[in-house]
Amino acid sequence: MKLEFKPIGVVHSPFKKREDIQPKKYANARGFDHIQGELEIYKEFEAGLKDTEGFSHLMVLFDFHLSEGFKLHTFPLLDDKLRGVFSTRSSHRPNPIGLTIVKVLERKGNVLKVSGVDMIEGTPILDIKPYIPRDQKSPIALGWLEGKIK
Amino acid sequence: MKLEFKPIGVVHSPFKKREDIQPKKYANARGFDHIQGELEIYKEFEAGLKDTEGFSHLMVLFDFHLSEGFKLHTFPLLDDKLRGVFSTRSSHRPNPIGLTIVKVLERKGNVLKVSGVDMIEGTPILDIKPYIPRDQKSPIALGWLEGKIK
Numbered sequence: 001m002k003l004e005f006k007p008i009g010v011v012h013s014p015f016k017k018r019e020d021i022q023p024k025k026y027a028n029a030r031g032f033d034h035i036q037g038e039l040e041i042y043k044e045f046e047a048g049l050k051d052t053e054g055f056s057h058l059m060v061l062f063d064f065h066l067s068e069g070f071k072l073h074t075f076p077l078l079d080d081k082l083r084g085v086f087s088t089r090s091s092h093r094p095n096p097i098g099l100t101i102v103k104v105l106e107r108k109g110n111v112l113k114v115s116g117v118d119m120i121e122g123t124p125i126l127d128i129k130p131y132i133p134r135d136q137k138s139p140i141a142l143g144w145l146e147g148k149i150k
Numbered sequence: 151m152k153l154e155f156k157p158i159g160v161v162h163s164p165f166k167k168r169e170d171i172q173p174k175k176y177a178n179a180r181g182f183d184h185i186q187g188e189l190e191i192y193k194e195f196e197a198g199l200k201d202t203e204g205f206s207h208l209m210v211l212f213d214f215h216l217s218e219g220f221k222l223h224t225f226p227l228l229d230d231k232l233r234g235v236f237s238t239r240s241s242h243r244p245n246p247i248g249l250t251i252v253k254v255l256e257r258k259g260n261v262l263k264v265s266g267v268d269m270i271e272g273t274p275i276l277d278i279k280p281y282i283p284r285d286q287k288s289p290i291a292l293g294w295l296e297g298k299i300k
Binding site for chain 1: 180206
């Protein structure tokens with residue numbers, strides 16, 4: 001079974017190429033919070049953005065478009081042991097879908113200005129969802145990541 | 151541009167058909183927390199589950215496989231005004247990808263027993279990601295949803 005999706009827009013980011021992101025520099029809980037960028041939604045989907053600006057945070061699903069292939073066991077950024085890919089946020093996944101929760105700064109028509117951007121310029125956007133109380137989980141346990149996030 | 155993804159597994163849920171979910175009954179922040187189910191990951195991807203059981207919460211991306219078509223303006227469950235689809239969690243979206251954060255109870259090989267299930271039996275799973283401190287946002291503003299969640 002194959003599932004077909006199509007981009008609804010594109011990310012504009014200060015990270016113009018992969019090398020611009022130095023993940024270890026941002027390896028703490030609030031690492032990318034100050035990085036601003038834009039979510040440009042294609043005109044045909046602009047009407048769907050109505051009311052999004054009322055939410056403080058939005059979930060962005062996107063395509064890891066530069067990712068090629070995957071390994072089921074991978075060395076994560078913050079560990080030197082092989083971990084199961086589904087216990088990491090690696091971009092090399094069976095389905096290379098990324099998820100980042102951004103803060104809404106402003107909406108101008110089909111463009112959302114946001115902060116918390118960890119995507120690369122040109123990243124295709126698949127979906128935008130409001131972040132709601134159901135998504136606030138606490139306390140949480142972090143498995144292999146415990147103690148590794150500053 | 152078309153993006154092709156494939157299911158990595160399937161959800162087993164006490165909700166056997168669409169009518170079994172009465173969303174208004176669960177329309178509060180912790181509504182589905184007690185609903186248990188299983189995430190069965192196909193054997194070819196089982197190795198990727200290593201270490202997932204160390205996390206208390208996992209994000210599940212899935213295909214709204216029963217959803218047909220979408221409207222950019224939609225009446226959400228908890229409001230009587232038309233809202234932009236990207237400000238709702240409606241299953242009728244341009245890309246019908248769903249996102250639910252579940253609590254991990256136990257892993258047995260290729261099966262994760264979890265709670266917090268709001269998916270229907272047979273829902274195709276696209277990805278599993280660990281829920282990490284970066285995903286804990288607070289305080290949050292809820293736009294049109296403010297005051298509507300018990």
